[in-house]
Amino acid sequence: MKRMTNDFGNIIADNQNSLSAGAKGPLLLQDYLLLEKLAHQNRERIPERTVHAKGSAAYGEMKITADLSAYTKAKVFQKGEVTPLFLRFSTVAGELGAADAERDVRGFAVKFYTKEGNWDLVGNNTPTFFIRDAYKFPDFIHTQKRNPRSNLRSNNAAWDFWTLCPESLHQVTILMSDRGIPATYRHMHGFGSHTYSFINDKNERFWVKFHFKTLQGIKNLSNKEAQELIAKDRESHQRDLYNAIEKGDFPKWKVQLQILAEKDTDKLGFNPFDLTKIWPHSVVPLMDVGELILNKNPQNYFNEVEQAAFSPSNIVPGIGFSPDKMLQARIFSYPDAQRYRIGTNYHLLPVNRPRNETNTYNVAGAMNSDSYKNKEAYYEPNSYDDSPKEDRSYLEPDLFLEGSAQRHAPLDEDFYTQPRALFNLMNENQKEQLFENIANSMEDVNEKIIDRALKHFEKISPDYANGVKKALKK
Template structure:
């Protein structure tokens, strides 16, 4: 790729773009403003770039099961599901790779989607997470750019390491996730032997109107198992659907996978003074500050009867939160609240929520009517507006969420200014044993080898800032002298 003269970026209407790095938020921590037409345009366009498979997480597998409450968190939430130990609800889970298309190999080095739909008595609760606790970007304005860098080169139609590392080396906030991805945990052995995380910060609220910030963890009870690059390549040469097959066959044999469900909980006010931004998707909350608490067990015990109807048409929305649960000012989460249902409306139609796999297991009373692929009675002749005088469903203030405190001027805040993108990545490196560090360095060197030297040097500087040993060892593996690296 050769460098070109500077050209001012514009919107599709030709309006010059002043800042393509930061979403417009109320205060530096958010939430994101709906008036940010530039963000809305990027996300809406991004959702419509592929037909008909998902733009991301296209290749996946799913199964049904149950969730059982084992720990009491009723003091934090009024959600009926968590009202007492022993409560249960049905669940649908979908696991997936992120960047690959439908026909790609299951064993690619890639994060894994970990999406769950809990069919609670108060409506669906959708948990849309990954098998890693962090992500590559913290501002949603950069999400489509990130995915483009992981997809295919516009000229060759091929996956391109230069695109990937060019973006990552220019986005230091990605370092924590990059370190995770290229570690020994970068390729799960199968979906049963990996953890899941909400990654995002969500919220809970109780009967007193008190809000708590929460991160969800799903720890595999089968134990962690992973693949090396060589093992993954060998499997891919004979079975592109290895992970999908493994999940289906294990359940068919009666070997039902389980995950221990845990939460980290932070009182609302502590977010103001905590050492890191608790809504930053590139950061974890250290367990010493907020120890995980056991809350339940997730079990998958039933395979889909039809893959297309129940897996391909499954639609998850992070905005689906029953009373007592909610979202947070996490900028990426706020954008996904818009982006996910928008993608579903485009991909599988406006009435996607009424499809069997997505339909709640409790009564539904809305004023949504008509639209493409309306396949039920369309509420017959029931009144279709509100307020009305004909006993139609009405809003109920009893379910009102406590108000969210918002402070700050509307602006495009530089999410990189004053942000420490290196400490947690360095901590992760230092937690690894010698073998894990060696695997990390080898995986990174292999992926960076075909990349132009100036990008290698730029990325090495990030590794070095996280930990001098980390950067020096990658440099040595690539044959780059540290004297060439500007620290």
């Protein structure tokens, strides 16, 4: 057996689990293998994004209608607050020239220009994801991209990875369902997907998930409808969004939250920071808190959409992170990708620039167009009253951690309960579409990989496995 190594020949003992402080995380900066993988992935292609390459976007605003002051001090979530925003939709796996109406997860990234700085919520049109540890992310994305030898997309690679990482079954079931190809960007939901923190003015922490429910209604395409549409228009989603806004048919989403007290995480019965799982609404109900609207198209696609740079590291007081391992890694990976893709000073581009006052000691770097504001001090700490200083009143409450530093495996191997619940919610027509979509996606897939997939489907539900078998004519 060949031993796996990194680029410098160092043997890799575990390529499945990142280093974390305890099984629930958070991650440790000393995990140089994770950082190497993520940093290398960010530099694999130029100049387009390695994922979410093709996108459409618009400006708008979010208005909060509920009193959330008990949960967060963030100004963006105070009742009556109206916050300007920029929302970029995207396909995930395809390149810049990919067709809009392909079966794929859709990105749903929102940049809120709040009074306290930019807050970026980088999500998808699904509440879950394929993996729960970012250590696997570069490998997963490789399976969605082209084979470096043939330069072709590979169903075999995708299903090989999915069946060897059964935590992906929940997201795969969503992707292969009737919702796997949204008809337009306007007719799909958006989710923050990760678990985040809310912090109130008493310095109490709550865990929160963000939901955006389309008020246009859900509309999806079958494989046949998508193929016919792509033959006529590869930019169908871009065209629909742009034209709708141009004629004043502004798309809207209901803003909803799930909020869980820090002491109540055990109510879920599983790791609340596991990105492959949803929080059941019966345990953590959805709260209606406001509305999001898109009402203005960009004037220059390249300047505003292609150069838009999002990162979950951009947060504001009252909103924080969680020990979600995927979120923790994205805090590094996203801004690192932007620095590589569009430069060190990408934050100075108009679409990325915050609309509140900024005071920083970061200077110079390529394409720095900012005016220099500091006087005597160009460093911190310093002795000058007119120079920016830290403000420790904004420190977050302690997050208590436990456990040894190790490459911890996930806390559970329940890969089937939530996919089963989703499958049981489907009507017969939706199930038939699921079976056909999976069968179509298994073209040219190795028989042993198909058999492995069927064993997983059997554990979700015998009806699931039998339906796929029938569609495969096995």
